[in-house]
Amino acid sequence: MPYQDLRAFLTALKNAGELVDIDRPVALKYDVAKALAKASSMQGPALMFKQTGTDFPLVAGVYGNRRLALMAFEASEKTIHEKVLKAINNPIAPVDLKGKPPCQEVVLTGDAIDVTKLPVPIYSPKDGGPYITAGIVVSENPETGIPDIGNYRFQVHGPKELGVFSAPNHRFGKNMAHATQMGKQLHGALVIGVDPLTMYSCQVQSSDSTNDWFVAGGLRGSPVELAKAISNDMKVPALAEIVIEFTVDTNDQKVEGPLGEYTGYYTPASPKPVAKITAITHRTGAIFQGLLTGKPITENHVLKQIPFESSILRQLQAQFPTISDVSINSSGGVQVYVVIAMKPRYEGEARHAILAAMAGNLHPKWVIAVDPDIDIRNSAEVEWAQSFRVKPSEDVFIVDRTATAPLDPYTNGGYSSSVGIDATKPFGAEFPEVSEVPGWREFDLPEIAKQ
Numbered sequence: 001m002p003y004q005d006l007r008a009f010l011t012a013l014k015n016a017g018e019l020v021d022i023d024r025p026v027a028l029k030y031d032v033a034k035a036l037a038k039a040s041s042m043q044g045p046a047l048m049f050k051q052t053g054t055d056f057p058l059v060a061g062v063y064g065n066r067r068l069a070l071m072a073f074e075a076s077e078k079t080i081h082e083k084v085l086k087a088i089n090n091p092i093a094p095v096d097l098k099g100k101p102p103c104q105e106v107v108l109t110g111d112a113i114d115v116t117k118l119p120v121p122i123y124s125p126k127d128g129g130p131y132i133t134a135g136i137v138v139s140e141n142p143e144t145g146i147p148d149i150g151n152y153r154f155q156v157h158g159p160k161e162l163g164v165f166s167a168p169n170h171r172f173g174k175n176m177a178h179a180t181q182m183g184k185q186l187h188g189a190l191v192i193g194v195d196p197l198t199m200y201s202c203q204v205q206s207s208d209s210t211n212d213w214f215v216a217g218g219l220r221g222s223p224v225e226l227a228k229a230i231s232n233d234m235k236v237p238a239l240a241e242i243v244i245e246f247t248v249d250t251n252d253q254k255v256e257g258p259l260g261e262y263t264g265y266y267t268p269a270s271p272k273p274v275a276k277i278t279a280i281t282h283r284t285g286a287i288f289q290g291l292l293t294g295k296p297i298t299e300n301h302v303l304k305q306i307p308f309e310s311s312i313l314r315q316l317q318a319q320f321p322t323i324s325d326v327s328i329n330s331s332g333g334v335q336v337y338v339v340i341a342m343k344p345r346y347e348g349e350a351r352h353a354i355l356a357a358m359a360g361n362l363h364p365k366w367v368i369a370v371d372p373d374i375d376i377r378n379s380a381e382v383e384w385a386q387s388f389r390v391k392p393s394e395d396v397f398i399v400d401r402t403a404t405a406p407l408d409p410y411t412n413g414g415y416s417s418s419v420g421i422d423a424t425k426p427f428g429a430e431f432p433e434v435s436e437v438p439g440w441r442e443f444d445l446p447e448i449a450k451q
């Protein structure tokens with residue numbers, strides 16, 4: 001059985017020594033972020049801040065490193081991609097929870113709505129204010145009603161208002177634009193504190209016509225339990241800790257930002273849509289969740305990497321079946337630097353695979369194809385392939401005027417260009433044999449093992 005809710009996962013983390021309580025006051029302004037950055041640099045545990053100066057505890061670092069990610073998926077490095085691919089190929093429909101939904105044990109509407117009562121940290125010194133970074137946005141295509149879930153940042157503007165940013169190529173952004181075209185406001189819900197696989201499912205890349213609750217069910221291996229929101233007809237995860245229901249109108253804007261983002265740079269302040277809160281509901285004793293974003297590697301990168309790699313692998317393999325693996329590096333924000341392992345079946349196939357990856361929704365700036373003998377998660381091996389399996393004038397190419405990753409600080413607002421490097425061995429030609437000491441992995445050397 002998957003972890004049913006955040007609490008079940010926190011109990012498992014605690015039992016494994018992967019969740020540490022902080023029982024002294026830690027300031028929401030910067031100090032929580034400092035603690036998270038420190039724990040992250042040590043590949044450390046998640047942290048539960050018990051004294052936040054509010055009525056709610058704050059847990060963060062739950063997605064702080066790969067070890068915790070593998071725990072969430074109940075998988076190992078060997079099984080992870082197979083497990084995720086199988087899950088994506090076997091979606092499971094959500095169900096309506098019977099009885100009163102835990103996420104609505106406390107219901108706040110009208111004058112009782114005050115989001116500033118939550119322990120929302122300020123992470124980086126130049127951030128425009130406190131940011132809710134660990135939320136899932138539920139929104140629906142205003143025409144078809146197909147639900148989307150995704151992670152989006154929200155700046156706290158005031159008790160009943162949040163600043164919203166969605167890249168135009170992300171579904172929440174598309175739903176907002178669509179509603180505006182139809183002259184409507186969009187309903188949404190910002191959901192905080194869900195089971196880990198529902199959280200990871202937000203990063204699975206799927207088509208705009210996908211009902212994301214099915215993807216989450218597939219990843220969990222059991223249906224997500226949903227409940228009707230209080231102030232609109234949308235469905236929200238019934239076991240969530242906190243749900244902030246809102247409406248958003250893209251014509252109603254306020255300055256949002258800056259925010260230290262996953263590229264490692266601040267995104268500048270600019271006018272962005274305002275979400276008007278229509279209800280806040282939460283569990284009794286609700287736990288608020290924080291999430292560090294900023295220069296790689298943060299929770300943001302850990303959350304994206306496994307779902308991105310599995311879903312891009314699936315998309316590319318449909319056309320290029322000899323692709324055996326895809327690595328989307330954290331150093332490139334889990335976006336702009338993609339390495340593909342493949343055995344080309346004909347001359348030029350590697351280049352076509354590179355072009356297909358460039359055309360995907362990640363908008364990568366660098367795509368490198370290597371042979372399957374290269375460990376694509378070891379940058380030294382990839383650099384070795386680029387050093388000795390590439391003739392730059394033949395194997396490196398630039399595609400001009402490609403769509404930019406919207407938050408890339410160097411290409412923001414304009415076209416980008418993308419570099420393809422075919423570092424596979426020349427097709428059909430003799431190539432020198434790799435010289436490596438055979439059998440060293442199995443060689444018994446107790447003198448070193450003892451040290």
Ligand SMILES: Cc1cc2nc3c(=O)[nH]c(=O)nc-3n(C[C@H](O)[C@H](O)[C@H](O)COP(=O)(O)O)c2cc1C
Binds near residue numbers: 149291299301303
């Ligand atoms: C923690 C976190 C925060 C994110 N915040 C935003 C955001 O504020 N705006 C945005 O456009 N994408 C954001 N993303 C990226 C999108 O959630 C992600 O690319 C998602 O796959 C897009 O959804 P879609 O595939 O439904 O279009 C964030 C990702 C993570 C992991």
